[in-house]
Amino acid sequence: MLDLIKKVPEQYEASLEFVDFKLKRFKVDNVIFCGMGASGVVSDIVKEYLYDEIKIPIIVNKNGDIPEFVGRNTLVFIISHSGKSKESLKCYKKAKLKRAKIIGITANKKLKFKNKIQLPDDTKYGRVVLYYSLFPILIVLNKLGLIKDKRKEMMKAVRAVKGFKDQKKAELIARKLYKRVPIVYSFFSYRAVAYYWKTQLNELSKVFVIQNFFPEVNHNEIEAKNNIGKWEIVNLKENKRDLASMIYYMYSADWVAYFLSKMNKVDPLKTPIIDKIKKK
CATH class of the missing domain: 3.40.50.10490 (Glucose-6-phosphate isomerase like protein; domain 1)
Structure with missing residues (x-):
């Protein structure tokens, strides 16, 4: 991986x-x-x-x-x-x-x-x-x-991801997410990037993830914050629709998901449940 x-x-x-x-x-x-x-x-x-x-x-x-x-x-x-x-x-x-x-x-x-x-x-x-x-x-x-x-x-x-140097930061985020429910929040303009984080953590790290965006969070989900057990928020603070920034955040998700998969002792490339569904 x-x-x-x-x-x-x-x-x-x-x-x-x-x-x-x-x-x-x-x-x-x-x-x-x-x-x-x-x-x-x-x-x-x-x-x-x-x-x-x-x-x-x-x-x-x-x-x-x-x-x-x-x-x-x-x-x-x-x-x-x-x-x-x-x-x-x-x-x-x-x-x-x-x-x-x-x-x-x-x-x-x-x-x-x-x-x-x-x-x-x-x-x-x-x-x-x-x-x-x-x-x-x-x-x-x-x-x-x-x-x-x-x-x-x-x-x-391309230059942004080639120059990626946040591996240690990604590992630190993974450690914070370990044995907790990740909650990935973003602004409206980055909701697709936040969803990418969710799907990478789902598939590679094999964890359940909550994902939503502001200001929508403030109209419903915020009321449930005290009733989901152990959780950790990943807040994507960027708001400008810049391609390099979006891809950099996505590449960060790849690294976080990889490190979390190691901590969870799961194979990030194996998706047995998905494979079983596809065969039906």
Whole structure:
């Protein structure tokens, strides 16, 4: 697992060259992301990052159906590292029937798309789909004229994670979380990053996590703070939607989850319950 985490900066950088097909611009009324697990999380990150810029609706679709409004002017991203996610494949079939414009993102070489972002098939670690697909999605949206060119921001983000030096801080956070219920809070603008923290701690460290954002916390959840046993808050204090900052916080989550998995004496790469569900 440690080797995989250390490769993350390289994977972000390599992904800058993955969009190797030409795209004709067309009228886009809305964008739909279809993906589960990490494929859904990267969709959340894109939607959050572009909140103040993109002028059309973005829907993150984490199930096997698609909204009724999907049509010829809908851009649909089908994201699945393995290319075998049942929900994503169902969405793909339904989007084709509605004649939506589809872009596939997968490491599965057998899965055919007219427009496809082919991810490297260099690991069985499915969450790598996030590191490999975030930048290509932004590149595609720029090619279609929906957002500004993000290359400078992407390179800044690569430099940020390459220069990551907070391993000791991450280990300290993991120690504070050990044998406690992690509560990950953020501002509204970083709720997708906080959700990434939650999912990394869930899957890698095998712990239950509460995640929410301000100011919503102040309207309900705050009343329950004295009734959840032993807990520890991780407060993501950043508020500006900056790509480098968002990715840096996410990379911090990778390290914290890794250290906590060691303390919990669990294998971060094994997901027996998830694997069992997928086989059904």
